[in-house]
Amino acid sequence: MKFIVDQQVQDIEMPENLKLNTFLQEFHSDCSSQECSFGYYGFAFGQSPFPVPKPIQDALIKNASKGAYAAISGIPELRNAISKYNRHYFGMDVTPDRIYVGPGTKELLFNLLEILHGTVILPTPAWLGYLPQIRFLKKNYHMLPTRANKKIAPNDLRRLALRLQDRQKILILNNPNNPTGLLYDRLELEEIADVCREQNIIVLSDEIYAQTTYDFAKFVSMGKIYPEGTFVTNGLSKSHAAGGYRLGYVVFPQHANDLKIQFKKILATEYTAVSTPIQHAAVAGFEISEDLDEYFKVTRGIHQVMGEYTYHALSAIEGIKVTKPDATFYLLADFNVFAPDLQKAKIYTSQKLSESLMVHPYHTAIVGGDSLVLERTDFSARIAYVDYDGVRVYQNYLDSKPKSSAEKTEFVKKSAPKIVAGIEMIKRFFEDVRNDAVKSSQIKTSSMMTTS
Ligand SMILES: Cc1ncc(COP(=O)(O)O)c(C=O)c1O
Structure with a gap:
């Protein structure tokens, strides 16, 4: 039996978060390196990590x-x-x-x-x-x-x-x-x-x-x-x-x-x-209620600490422009300064950039520009800073709220080591791109992004 699907449904793409899951599964089964078994630095998923109140x-x-x-x-x-x-x-x-x-x-x-x-x-x-x-x-x-x-x-x-x-x-x-x-x-x-x-x-x-x-x-x-x-x-x-x-x-x-x-x-x-x-x-x-109010204050406070760290750490990579978040758990990083180097590495689209960052040895998931309704060739990306254990971090914050900027940095390092390491990985990726050390042949063509 052949089923005929309405054209307007055919014209719609698979929701992007499902694409990311598929991509990650394929990627892990394909990569034989030890490091591939650990997972990836997750800057792609837009989901609050905290427990439901x-x-x-x-x-x-x-x-x-x-x-x-x-x-x-x-x-x-x-x-x-x-x-x-x-x-x-x-x-x-x-x-x-x-x-x-x-x-x-x-x-x-x-x-x-x-x-x-x-x-x-x-x-x-x-x-x-x-x-x-x-x-x-x-x-x-x-x-x-x-x-x-x-x-x-x-x-x-x-x-x-x-x-x-x-x-x-x-x-x-x-x-x-x-x-x-x-x-x-x-x-x-x-x-x-x-x-x-x-x-x-x-x-x-x-x-x-x-x-x-x-x-x-x-x-x-x-x-x-x-x-x-x-x-x-x-x-x-x-x-x-x-x-x-x-x-x-x-x-x-x-x-x-x-x-x-x-x-x-x-x-x-x-x-x-x-x-x-x-x-x-x-x-x-x-x-x-006081409980809910406390919950909002704590979760906001943690998003802010993570956001400020991510903003400063990414801004420190020369040439990258980053929005300074006032809210949410996202920021937009503009990597277009690397466009000539990326093109030399045969990375012509934001999709390819996301995929190149995902493969070994970088293991880093971001949401590329074309998923943000930008031009396909715009090397901007959304960086979500929620890759940590929300239950534990919520408790840590309650136990000792970081106040000074040194305490805040320490808090992020202790509570969200994957955010810290993931940003280092993004930095390393662009250094490699600049030094002509990224091999685009490793990159499989698949689709990955997220809707949240
Ligand atoms: C800007 C924006 N609007 C709406 C939604 C969807 O919200 P809901 O879960 O209420 O459908 C999201 C989810 O990621 C979002 O980022």
């Missing part, structure tokens, strides 16, 4: 018997808790009826793109989850490359919007940003909002990393700046280290009642409701 785990166990379907938009307790959470942490006054719960923000973003008419504006570099969705839905879209500071330039946004014929446009704003780790401040958001009002641009503000902002007082939601035109998405995945729970929410703009009816239709059609026990567990995650 205990109150969420307890609530999940307690509610395991709840087998009935839940309300489409989310159980009332959860929408209430999310409303209070938004007021407490983000200073946003959103009534529960503006909140919809879904199985992860990825799905909710997809649902929003399904119902909203208009050309999508995608600033780059970007998290690689957006583009396949836009393409799958056959929406018109335009990239908006950011400039040297890696943030949206309001004038560029205006210029692009003026060229688009659509009555309505949709800007995807990811703040704080994956892959750069950068945060937009209030003024920057206001300037973007001015253009959005003027050009009839709706904003999908993906704020999944909001709670990871190192200096938390600096986080401002676009939902506050442009409440009439912003959909804010957030969830449990990054702040609560619970990506596998698949629980996200969207806050609708003010005065969007007609739209809410359409949205509910889509949710009911596609997944009925999020798992009931998971929704009950999530209530515990969004309730305001």
